Amino acid sequence: xxxxxxxxxxxxxxxxxxxxxxxxxxxxxxxxxxxxxxxxxxxxxxxxxxxxxxxxxxxxxxxxxxxxxxxxxxxxxxxxxxxxxxxxxxxxxxxxxxxxxxxxxxxxxxxxxxxxxxxxxxxxxxxxxxxxxxxxxxxxxxxxxxxxxxxxxxxxxxxxxxxxxxxxxxxxxxxxxxxxxxxxxxxxxxxxxxxxxxxxxxxxxxxxxxxxxxxxxxxxxxxxxxxxxxxxxxxxxxxxxxxxxxxxxxxxxxxxxxxxxxxxxxxxxxxxxxxxxxxxxxxxxxxxxxxxxxxxxxxxxxxxxxxxxxxxxxxx
Numbered sequence: 394x395x396x397x398x399x400x401x402x403x404x405x406x407x408x409x410x411x412x413x414x415x416x417x418x419x420x421x422x423x424x425x426x427x428x429x430x431x432x433x434x435x436x437x438x439x440x441x442x443x444x445x446x447x448x449x450x451x452x453x454x455x456x457x458x459x460x461x462x463x464x465x466x467x468x469x470x471x472x473x474x475x476x477x478x479x480x481x482x483x484x485x486x487x488x489x490x491x492x493x494x495x496x497x498x499x500x501x502x503x504x505x506x507x508x509x510x511x512x513x514x515x516x517x518x519x520x521x522x523x524x525x526x527x528x529x530x531x532x533x534x535x536x537x538x539x540x541x542x543x544x545x546x547x548x549x550x551x552x553x554x555x556x557x558x559x560x561x562x563x564x565x566x567x568x569x570x571x572x573x574x575x576x577x578x579x580x581x582x583x584x585x586x587x588x589x590x591x592x593x594x595x596x597x598x599x600x601x602x603x604x605x606x607x608x609x610x611x612x613x614x615x616x617x618x619x620x621x622x623x624x625x626x627x628x629x630x631x632x633x634x635x636x637x638x639x640x641x642x643x644x645x646x647x648x649x650x651x652x653x654x655x656x657x658x659x660x661x662x663x664x665x666x667x668x669x670x671x672x673x674x675x676x677x678x679x680x681x682x683x684x685x686x687x688x689x690x691x692x693x694x695x696x697x698x699x700x701x702x703x704x705x706x707x708x709x
Contacts (some may be wrong), residue, residue: 400462402429407459492538536664553699554686560649564629574653581608586631
């Protein structure tokens with residue numbers, strides 16, 4: 394069996410591309426990092442790094458091994474957390490998957506509340522696309538995201554929260570910043586930035602609306618996170634189109650403008666695994682999410698509250 398310590402070293406080297414940087418990140422000496430790599434090379438028979446000038450180049454084999462090692466290391470970390478929970482007397486765990494559009498607002502507030510109301514519960518929070526049946530394989534208990542996803546299975550329950558439109562987000566000094574609404578067609582000449590994968594159904598919904606308006610969005614930047622998207626938008630050189638629910642928690646140097654009809658819409662849903670439906674903490678989380686949805690519908694124009702008070706057997 395491969396040594397987890399050596400695999401952590403490999404993963405760090407692959408991520409940083411540098412022995413010295415990995416040594417600093419892990420608290421080792423550069424010579425210790427090199428020794429771990431040498432030992433792992435002997436154990437696996439794989440060439441992991443190659444000398445390149447005064448530095449190194451990570452091989453394709455090392456990158457492949459690091460990806461698989463990451464999955465194993467994450468599983469070991471989860472096992473360590475289970476041991477910690479058992480030592481501390483915490484035997485309950487709920488796993489909540491959530492979409493990026495509520496990551497910075499709903500989820501921190503919810504986690505803060507749950508930690509205080511249920512101190513013996515471990516609440517695992519996982520940023521997810523939250524739309525497909527792999528949620529079951531990931532061991533999710535409650536999911537907030539778009540569409541039915543895992544709730545199409547008999548062992549999941551679907552509850553609708555919100556229907557919402559989309560907003561164009563522009564820099565505070567952008568010529569469109571003072572508008573109350575903007576038609577999609579007025580974004581045709583703009584450079585776009587989005588964190589959605591361009592082949593995803595999320596971006597395709599926006600893209601289809603743009604094509605119906607007579608143009609294809611010119612995406613010039615496609616980072617993986619929303620914070621980076623806003624950084625590009627704040628320069629005034631780029632625009633992005635995002636779900637309306639995200640518009641309340643933006644930085645001060647960007648402005649959200651509702652898209653004028655016709656414009657795409659989507660539904661935000663809550664999915665609950667029936668096996669946890671009677672868990673008091675799960676009931677509280679479900680009830681809190683319905684309350685948050687109703688509050689956001691009052692605060693943000695264009696949001697429609699679809700929330701129905703949960704049945705007592707699933708929400709207390």
